[in-house]
Amino acid sequence: MSKVYFKDLSYIKELLASVEHSQLFILADENSKGHCYPLIKDYLEYHQVIEISSGEKHKTLDSCNLIWNALTNATADRKALLINLGGGVITDMGGFCAGTYKRGIRFINIPTTLLSQVDASVGAKTGIDFNGYKNHIGLFCEAEAVLVNPTFHQTLPQEQLVSGYAEMLKHGLIADQKHWQDCLENGYGKFSNELIQQSVKIKEKVVEADPTEKGLRKILNFGHTIGHAIETHLLNTENELLHGEAIGLGMIAEAFISRSKGLLSDQEYQIIIKELGRIYNSSKIEKASYVEIKRLCKQDKKNQNGELNMSLLKNIGQAVYDIPVEEELIDEALNVIL
Structure with a gap:
């Protein structure tokens, strides 16, 4: 599993020295190039920047073609090293x-958003969206290292911190009641290295037990079956949601399903929807979306043999996976968040 370092940005020099490479490339979008690249530039040796457009709508094969073409035109060989900055x-x-x-060439992740620091950059999942389906094409591929530093938070709008906060709350809900409480007490203003480390350690522990998502790792998908469907449905519309905003709504809906399935007590359900409902707003979703959201749920990677499966909560701090869910229950859950 990739080593995650919580170090000053100057540690990039040590990472580069530890990974043999022939060429160095930096992948960034216009935001991370403009705001984050200047913070690390002085710690880099000779390199080439590959810039792509920002946003989930550009997480496609077209953007991959730009990246592969840039590497090919620079005659990048198999010992080239790519730093993913964003x-x-x-x-x-x-x-x-x-x-x-x-x-396969080696890569290092330097996540610049709270969401990518606590979730996306850790765990070896890589991929792109395809034909409107979230993370439909991809592979498990380990980074050489992940460098996490909260300095980048200064470059972020508040909504990005709120988005990342959803994944931190999720880690608490599925595996660590204390972390859930610590996150609530912290709020979504400023995040310490310590709190980020807590969240990353929860994910690392789950991933180490099940690297390729054959079982336990599925609990990390709590809130994601419905959340991904909502996120995908609103992509490229004027009501587009950030990933964490959609997952926040997905967690409310799937907490309802957890209670309906007799897994989660009503008392804990009320606590969860009260806390999440204060933060994640469903005003952008209309009831006309039900059919489309359910259609997208059917493409979720946890489904098997035509059965729609979810990862649900047993209590705050414990999740279960591969729970069959009826379409009618999804309708009821959507009614809760709409």
Whole structure:
């Protein structure tokens, strides 16, 4: 599993010295290039920047073609090294492109959003969206290292911190009641290295037990079956949601399903929807979306043999996976958040 370092940005020099490479490339979008690249530039040796457009709507094969073409035109060989500097789209897509270029070159993730620091850049999942389906094409591919530093938070709008906060709350809900409480007490203003480390350690522990998502790792998808469907449905519309905003709504809906299935007590359900409902707003979703959201849920990777499966909560701090869910229950859950 990739080593995650919580170090000053100057530690980049040590990472580069520890990974033998022939050429160095930096993958960034216009935001991370403008705001984050200047913070690390002085710690880099000779390199080339590959810039792509920001946003989930650009997490596609077209963007991969730009990256692969840039590497090919620079005559990048199999010992080239790619640094993915950006949020979850950059680390997901950069890892996928690195893992497939010439059957694999090495890469380092330097996540610049809270979401990518606590979730996307850790755990070896890489990939892109395809034909409107979230993370439909991808592979498990380990980064050489992940460097996490909250300095980048200064470059982020508040909504990006709120987005990342959803994944931190999720880690608490599925595996660590104390972390859930610590996150609530912290709020979504400023995040310490310690709190980020807590969240990353929860994910690392789950991933180490099940690297390729054959079982336990599925609990990390709590809130994601419905959340991904909502996120995908609103993509490229004026009501587009950030990933964490959609996952926040997905967690409310799937907490309802957890209670309806007799897994989660009503008392804990009320606590969860009260806390999440204060933060994540469903005003952008209309009831006309029900059919489309359910259609997208059917493409979720946890489904098997035509059965729609979810990862649900047993209590705050414990999740279960591969729970069959009826379509009618999804309708009821959507009624809760709409």
